Amino acid sequence: MRRRLPAGLRWRLLLALVATSAVTLGATALVVLPPLQDRLRDQSVESLETAVLDTESAFEEVFARLDKSGAPLDAYEFEFFEPSDLLRTRSPNARVLVQDDSTVPSDPEEGPPGFLYDSEFSDELARPLHMANRGAYGPVTEMNGASVLVARPLEVDGRLAGVVVAERELSEVTALVDLVRTRFLIAAGVGLFIAALLAIALSSTLLRRLGRLRAVALRITDEGPDAPTPRDERRDEVGDLARALGRMQEELRRQEAARRAFVSTASHELRTPLTMLQGTMELLEEDIRSGRLDELAALRQVTDARRELDRLSALSGELLDLSRLDAAVPLRSEPVELSEIVRAVAAEFELRARGRGTSVGVILPEGPCWGRGDPDAVARVVRILLDNALRHGPRGAPVRVEAHSAAGGAVITVADQGAGIPAEERDHIFERFHRGSAAGSAGGFGLGLAIGRELARRMGGDVDVDADAARGTRFALTLHAARSPADGRSGRDRVSA
Numbered sequence: 001m002r003r004r005l006p007a008g009l010r011w012r013l014l015l016a017l018v019a020t021s022a023v024t025l026g027a028t029a030l031v032v033l034p035p036l037q038d039r040l041r042d043q044s045v046e047s048l049e050t051a052v053l054d055t056e057s058a059f060e061e062v063f064a065r066l067d068k069s070g071a072p073l074d075a076y077e078f079e080f081f082e083p084s085d086l087l088r089t090r091s092p093n094a095r096v097l098v099q100d101d102s103t104v105p106s107d108p109e110e111g112p113p114g115f116l117y118d119s120e121f122s123d124e125l126a127r128p129l130h131m132a133n134r135g136a137y138g139p140v141t142e143m144n145g146a147s148v149l150v151a152r153p154l155e156v157d158g159r160l161a162g163v164v165v166a167e168r169e170l171s172e173v174t175a176l177v178d179l180v181r182t183r184f185l186i187a188a189g190v191g192l193f194i195a196a197l198l199a200i201a202l203s204s205t206l207l208r209r210l211g212r213l214r215a216v217a218l219r220i221t222d223e224g225p226d227a228p229t230p231r232d233e234r235r236d237e238v239g240d241l242a243r244a245l246g247r248m249q250e251e252l253r254r255q256e257a258a259r260r261a262f263v264s265t266a267s268h269e270l271r272t273p274l275t276m277l278q279g280t281m282e283l284l285e286e287d288i289r290s291g292r293l294d295e296l297a298a299l300r301q302v303t304d305a306r307r308e309l310d311r312l313s314a315l316s317g318e319l320l321d322l323s324r325l326d327a328a329v330p331l332r333s334e335p336v337e338l339s340e341i342v343r344a345v346a347a348e349f350e351l352r353a354r355g356r357g358t359s360v361g362v363i364l365p366e367g368p369c370w371g372r373g374d375p376d377a378v379a380r381v382v383r384i385l386l387d388n389a390l391r392h393g394p395r396g397a398p399v400r401v402e403a404h405s406a407a408g409g410a411v412i413t414v415a416d417q418g419a420g421i422p423a424e425e426r427d428h429i430f431e432r433f434h435r436g437s438a439a440g441s442a443g444g445f446g447l448g449l450a451i452g453r454e455l456a457r458r459m460g461g462d463v464d465v466d467a468d469a470a471r472g473t474r475f476a477l478t479l480h481a482a483r484s485p486a487d488g489r490s491g492r493d494r495v496s497a
Helices: 008-069 073-090 126-135 171-223 237-290 295-326 338-348 350-355 375-392 448-458 485-496
Strands: 094-100 140-144 147-156 159-169 334-337 360-363 370-373 399-406 409-415 462-465 474-480
Touching: 008 073, 008 094, 008 140, 008 147, 008 159, 008 171, 073 094, 094 126, 126 140, 126 147, 126 159, 171 237, 237 295, 295 448, 334 338, 334 375, 338 350, 338 360, 338 375, 338 399, 338 409, 370 375, 370 409, 370 474, 375 399, 375 409, 375 448, 375 474, 448 462, 448 474
Parallel strands: 360 399
Antiparallel strands: 094 159, 140 147, 147 159, 334 370, 399 409, 409 474, 462 474
């Protein structure tokens, strides 16, 4: 039965994208619309003030011309039409009123009604009259709800000739803001609808790709690492996940192949000594029971049996080391004198080296060489490297072990004069159960170098092979440098003193 991804993720993605779009649009409305209305109102007031200021000289010319004629000002109302029309051209929808000096009262709060000129011929003169009275004493701008009034005094020959009052309704600003708000709401609705469609499309594509990866993971669970590898070539997070899953699958295949190879190798290695031990024991038992025991033949059989027992012991020891490493058994971290360890381990291999007609050369520094690690683990790594060198090096060719200090560290190197490691195998020699192509029957179980590197890294160091060696193979165990414990004690003694 095909398993489907839960639908909750699709709706969460949809709600997240729509909510994000809604919050963004709401924040935009709060940031844009209120300042827009205030700015439009300010611009409308400023445009009216500028228009009055620019036409002020035209009104003053009319007053000067009528004053020279000596006729009553109210008899020439049409004379104010031209500058008034000019002002309304500059500021559309403005009402223009003109008052002469004879109607300006001594108290700016009171005065007789009436204007020389009113562009709208309206009877609503309370506020314009109030502004005209105030404007006689200087320029005035007043906001009152949805309208603005501007009053400017008119002077002829240094005396007050009159006052021009311009009134403008700001309803067009409110209407414009309402129009913008309405269009914004429509655009927001369309945007949210488009965001929902995009969210559905994106979530469907994303969930479809994730569904394929999930199906591959379930197939790997059911069929093992031989299931088809996922394919997703897109350069995004889901593509990276697919490629990571593919690499994991390749690693599982490699580990499975290594496990099968190890089981095959271990079975063969165990079967051979066990079969020989069984046959040897049967022959010895038969010779003892029959009373025809040949001591020389029996000694040869015991030697063969002991050799096979040593192989079984080595295999069980390596498997035990692997189990401890996998269990993450903690190692000690303390100063270790590497020269002593090298000397002691080399002495352990002297008998085996003589049996191969070779020697183990030890090169040590004049002074102590201190590194930080676990003494038993360091000795175990050196044993692995020496065993590897004696196993794969040619008979009669010496093996060299050296300890020295390097920049910020301490190094133990083990070098043989064998055929070296092929370049194509250098990346795999530290893998578990890997046996080199030239190992032959003398090779181990493919565990030693993997155990050695893991132990070194647990101590903060590493084991690596020198690919630039002129001849043979050269392995290096690198550890962090450490100070002698005696130096630490002497330093504390000096502080105490």
